[in-house]
Amino acid sequence: MFHFKVVTDWIDEFLRTNLNEGWTLLIEFILIGVAILTVYAVLALLLIWLERKVCAFFQCRLGPTRVGPWGLLQSVADMIKILLKEIIHLNHVDPRLFRLASFLVIIASLCTFGAIPFDKGLHAVDFNIGVFYLLAVSSLGVVGILLAGWSSNSKYTMIGAMRSGAQLISYELSCGLSLLTIVMLSGTMQLSQIVELQADGWFIFKGGIPAIIAFVIYLIAGHAETNRGPFDLPEAESELTAGYHTEYSGIQFGFFYLAEYLNMFIIAAIAATMFLGGWMPLHTPWEGVNTIMDYIPPVIWFFGKTFFCVFLALWVRWAFPRLRIDQLLKLEWKILMPIGLVNILLMALWVLIFN
Amino acid sequence: MRDIREFFLGIWHLLQGMYVVMLNFIRPKVTEQYPENRGKVFPAERMRGELVMPHNEANQHKCTACGICEINCPNGTIQVISKKEVDGATGKEKKVLDRYLYDVGSCTFCSVCTISCPQDAIEWSRNFEHAMFTRAKLVQRLNKEGSSLAKKEKVEKES
Numbered sequence: 461m462f463h464f465k466v467v468t469d470w471i472d473e474f475l476r477t478n479l480n481e482g483w484t485l486l487i488e489f490i491l492i493g494v495a496i497l498t499v500y501a502v503l504a505l506l507l508i509w510l511e512r513k514v515c516a517f518f519q520c521r522l523g524p525t526r527v528g529p530w531g532l533l534q535s536v537a538d539m540i541k542i543l544l545k546e547i548i549h550l551n552h553v554d555p556r557l558f559r560l561a562s563f564l565v566i567i568a569s570l571c572t573f574g575a576i577p578f579d580k581g582l583h584a585v586d587f588n589i590g591v592f593y594l595l596a597v598s599s600l601g602v603v604g605i606l607l608a609g610w611s612s613n614s615k616y617t618m619i620g621a622m623r624s625g626a627q628l629i630s631y632e633l634s635c636g637l638s639l640l641t642i643v644m645l646s647g648t649m650q651l652s653q654i655v656e657l658q659a660d661g662w663f664i665f666k667g668g669i670p671a672i673i674a675f676v677i678y679l680i681a682g683h684a685e686t687n688r689g690p691f692d693l694p695e696a697e698s699e700l701t702a703g704y705h706t707e708y709s710g711i712q713f714g715f716f717y718l719a720e721y722l723n724m725f726i727i728a729a730i731a732a733t734m735f736l737g738g739w740m741p742l743h744t745p746w747e748g749v750n751t752i753m754d755y756i757p758p759v760i761w762f763f764g765k766t767f768f769c770v771f772l773a774l775w776v777r778w779a780f781p782r783l784r785i786d787q788l789l790k791l792e793w794k795i796l797m798p799i800g801l802v803n804i805l806l807m808a809l810w811v812l813i814f815n
Numbered sequence: 816m817r818d819i820r821e822f823f824l825g826i827w828h829l830l831q832g833m834y835v836v837m838l839n840f841i842r843p844k845v846t847e848q849y850p851e852n853r854g855k856v857f858p859a860e861r862m863r864g865e866l867v868m869p870h871n872e873a874n875q876h877k878c879t880a881c882g883i884c885e886i887n888c889p890n891g892t893i894q895v896i897s898k899k900e901v902d903g904a905t906g907k908e909k910k911v912l913d914r915y916l917y918d919v920g921s922c923t924f925c926s927v928c929t930i931s932c933p934q935d936a937i938e939w940s941r942n943f944e945h946a947m948f949t950r951a952k953l954v955q956r957l958n959k960e961g962s963s964l965a966k967k968e969k970v971e972k973e974s
Contacts (some may be wrong), residue, residue: 520839522846777835780829 462757465581492584497573500722505535507721510767511774518748518778539714541713547710550612554697557611562708562715564604565783567724569719571597576729577651579739579758590651591643595636598685601719602628605704608716610709622694627684634681637800638674640808642734645671655657655738662737668814670807675735677800679772686789687720689777693785695760728769729762736765849869858941863924866917866938868957876958877936882914884928884937892922900973912958919945920953 469489477482488612509532511525516523524531550558574584575594587593602625645667646654657663664671684691687703695703705716732738739758743750783791817899847855858864870876880897894916929937937957945954 514840517840517844518836520842520846521842522844525848710957775833775836775840779832 462758464578468581472647473494479631487808496570496584500570500573501718504718504721505539507725508535508538509769510770511721512773514771515778518775527793533596540763541757542714543711543739544610545710547712550707552613553707553721554611557607558707559712561604561608561611562705562712562749562785564710565601566604566606568597568600569722571600571603573722575651576726577733578762580652582623583652585727586650586652588648588650588792589621590654591639594651595632595639598723598726599628599632599721608708609704612625612704614707615631616700616702616706617704620695620700620706621756623705624687624695626785627687627691627693627788630789631681631684631796632633634677634792634796634800635685637797637804638678639730639734639798640680640780641670641804643666643676644804644807644811651733655733659742661710662735662740664735667807669733670803670810671735672678674743674807675731677796677803678731678735679769681772681775681792682705682731685722686773686794688724690780690782693788724770724773725766729766731769732762734764736769738765822829856941860913860941862941862943863926863939864942865940865945866922866928866937866957868915868937870959870962871965873965874959875913875964876962877934878891878912878915878958879934879936879964880910881933882933883933887927887931889927890921890923892918893928894918911964915957917957918954920950920963956970963966 462587472484472488474486476612479487492641499501512534513523524534527533527537527567549555555754571585575586575597576589577583585593607630609617611617612618643649644664645663646657646752648654648657654663658666660666663734667674670723683689686694687693688703695705700706739762741750741753741756741758741761743753867947868876876898878895880895882895882897885895887892896916897910898913898916899908900911901907924939925933926939929935929939945953
């Protein structure tokens with residue numbers, strides 16, 4: 461099994477033999493920052509292309525086909541367009557908060573992105589309270605969204621931001637509860653450890669019924685947190701034009717757009733890490749199958765699982781009817797959260813009986 | 816109890832929706848890639864692309880320049896310009912078609928002209944690429960240079 465740890469360790473050793481401690485750390489920080497930003501941007505472009513293509517296929521269309529093979533360069537062209545666009549300065553906005561909001565949203569999503577374990581050694585932030593870190597940092601985005609809606613000084617953005625705040629804070633609970641169910645099963649909050657523990661079977665198989673319930677709840681709640689699909693009330697196109705980012709233009713709008721797509725990826729990646737084993741290959745009781753599975757590099761396993769979850773999100777987006785805001789909150793507070801709480805008890809019983 | 820039943824029924828219906836959407840996903844796409852498929856004739860037989868006046872091999876058309884199409888056209892799209900010509904056999908003056916002008920720019924493709932034509936001299940073609948750089952080019956002359964009226968007896972024998 462090839463791990464990226466070999467590469468990262470070699471870079472670390474090379475720097476340490478040639479430079480002193482401080483310089484090594486500085487260069488490594490810069491390298492990690494550049495790598496994360498690059499992967500972030502490339503993934504965003506890929507996701508935008510993927511969404512347009514998959515949505516088109518769901519609607520019996522072909523999607524972008526003109527720029528590059530299968531329209532692959534379409535999102536690159538769109539990015540160049542959005543970078544060249546003028547940033548319109550509005551008169552009645554609160555200028556400081558207006559500018560700050562888009563940065564807050566993207567910083568929250570970048571911080572979360574850094575904590576995702578792509579592979580052994582391809583893991584920028586690995587705290588021993590990794591799950592708490594993920595939950596804490598990913599909910600920072602709500603502040604950015606609320607600020608964006610408030611500072612724009614428009615009724616559409618205001619309503620969008622208030623809906624968004626209500627939705628994100630509510631669904632944060634279900635997200636946290638379902639992740640805690642897995643934390644109970646694994647006994648650790650460190651993401652690298654959680655992945656290691658799934659070497660002999662992913663948690664969705666090991667955890668039995670409570671883990672499956674937690675997985676479904678996490679998918680629903682996570683989907684609601686990305687403001688997409690049947691839960692797209694914060695930016696309801698038909699009612700609020702674009703919700704909280706109506707007044708933004710140019711690269712500031714681009715930040716919101718980028719963060720939205722990356723949040724979808726992050727939710728899918730966390731689902732893959734916590735429930736589907738992260739970069740761990742599928743291990744079965746049969747040795748022969750295990751060796752074949754080990755030949756596939758872990759990075760491919762990780763991206764395969766993540767894009768499976770992303771595809772689920774896109775599928776659901778076009779299949780399900782939209783909810784009203786009261787139905788949305790009812791779904792969370794009266795259905796998902798009680799099920800999540802009972803599910804934690806179930807998981808406690810499961811751990812007591814089988815471990 | 817009823818609530819629980821409705822809960823699972825709702826989930827079942829959502830799954831049905833996902834199944835239908837998935838069917839669409841794997842269905843072959845019908846989108847036509849336009850400039851690449853120029854050779855392919857895909858509009859339907861009844862498509863009203865533009866007005867044409869069919870000519871036979873001897874450069875003869877069936878238009879007698881009666882002007883019924885011009886009168887019937889609601890938009891003034893058609894202009895039938897006729898001239899007087901002396902028939903060689905009888906020595907009488909006769910009205911023949913000089914120029915048949917058709918302006919695609921003001922045509923609404925209502926097809927009143929082809930319906931009202933007593934000689935079936937004009938019909939629709941399936942060409943839909945009308946884009947031009949100037950509006951003057953949209954006005955076309957439908958009868959060809961030096962064309963003449965087809966002999967009527969010949970038409971009757973054929974039919």
